Amino acid sequence: MLVVVCVKQVPDTTQVQIDPVTNTLIREGVPFIVNPYDTHAVEQALRFKDRFGCRVAAISMGPPNAEATLRKALAQGVDRAVLLSDRSFGGADTLATSKVLAAAIEKLAQEEEVGVVICGKQTIDGDTAQVGPGIATRLSFSQLTLVDRVDELDLSGKKIRVSRKLEGRHEHVEAPLPVLLTVVRELNRPRYPTVAMRLESADAQVEVWDNKVLQLDVNTIGLKGSPTWVSRIFSPERAKGEMLGDGVHDPEGAAQLLIDKMLEKDLLAL
Numbered sequence: 001m002l003v004v005v006c007v008k009q010v011p012d013t014t015q016v017q018i019d020p021v022t023n024t025l026i027r028e029g030v031p032f033i034v035n036p037y038d039t040h041a042v043e044q045a046l047r048f049k050d051r052f053g054c055r056v057a058a059i060s061m062g063p064p065n066a067e068a069t070l071r072k073a074l075a076q077g078v079d080r081a082v083l084l085s086d087r088s089f090g091g092a093d094t095l096a097t098s099k100v101l102a103a104a105i106e107k108l109a110q111e112e113e114v115g116v117v118i119c120g121k122q123t124i125d126g127d128t129a130q131v132g133p134g135i136a137t138r139l140s141f142s143q144l145t146l147v148d149r150v151d152e153l154d155l156s157g158k159k160i161r162v163s164r165k166l167e168g169r170h171e172h173v174e175a176p177l178p179v180l181l182t183v184v185r186e187l188n189r190p191r192y193p194t195v196a197m198r199l200e201s202a203d204a205q206v207e208v209w210d211n212k213v214l215q216l217d218v219n220t221i222g223l224k225g226s227p228t229w230v231s232r233i234f235s236p237e238r239a240k241g242e243m244l245g246d247g248v249h250d251p252e253g254a255a256q257l258l259i260d261k262m263l264e265k266d267l268l269a270l
């Protein structure tokens with residue numbers, strides 16, 4: 001069985017600058033890192049490999065320099081790395097991105113049965129958390145989002161049991177394979193590649209698939225296939241706070257003043 005893990009190259013968040021005219025990311029001179037959630041996805045895939053002997057393929061859609069992201073996954077121990085790169089994939093929104101990634105997974109599945117796909121919960125640049133569920137929907141896989149623990153992967157019974165981290169609670173669920181998981185940081189601690197693995201991965205092959213390989217209709221991918229676009233990017237203005245009760249210095253007085261103001265604005269029902 002093949003486990004596919006999706007990894008995305010993202011800008012180091014503190015360095016992001018947006019072109020004020022085009023509203024797109026200025027990529028020149030920006031340092032890139034592997035999306036942190038995806039490092040946990042890779043670790044989980046490798047744990048399946050360690051335990052069950054599955055093979056692991058990492059895929060990424062992006063410009064040619066996204067190869068560095070895949071090389072890091074190779075250094076950690078994935079068996080195969082595929083970069084989906086073509087001018088026609090550029091400018092994609094989440095819908096078009098999931099379409100290309102799903103097509104690549106389908107192509108991998110022609111060679112080897114894909115039982116599990118693992119994505120990060122979200123990226124730290126787009127932050128939409130839509131791509132994982134988008135892939136699962138296209139592939140008609142079960143989807144389990146926000147996974148913070150894998151309790152059991154039953155390959156013969158073709159099912160998986162996980163814990164999902166929801167707001168203020170956990171949910172324990174079981175789903176049939178094939179399945180797509182999106183994972184949170186609490187799931188695991190990603191392993192550090194050994195020096196030997198780093199050296200080996202420097203020579204390892206990263207396959208590059210363009211649209212000649214995937215054969216997707218160019219009107220349904222990239223910018224042309226993206227029904228959403230960014231019309232404006234701005235930092236919201238902070239509303240100026242109102243200074244209440246100048247001259248009130250004791251906590252009781254401040255609390256009373258706050259209650260009076262809230263009652264005045266109908267924010268408290270007594």
Ligand SMILES: Cc1cc2nc3c(=O)[nH]c(=O)nc-3n(C[C@H](O)[C@H](O)[C@H](O)COP(=O)(O)OP(=O)(O)OC[C@H]3O[C@@H](n4cnc5c(N)ncnc54)[C@H](O)[C@@H]3O)c2cc1C
Nearest residue numbers: 006061091093094097119120122123126127128129130131
């Ligand atoms: C309205 C809109 C317009 C956009 N327009 C542009 C544009 O013009 N040009 C442009 O460059 N980008 C554009 N983007 C950004 C682009 O859509 C996203 O980078 C991409 O679709 C991934 O979405 P995300 O970052 O929100 O991923 P999320 O859904 O937050 O990511 C979840 C997980 O999916 C996987 N994943 C996501 N993207 C990839 C990938 N590329 N390769 C491998 N795995 C992946 C990762 O495992 C990740 O952790 C746009 C986004 C939006 C919402």
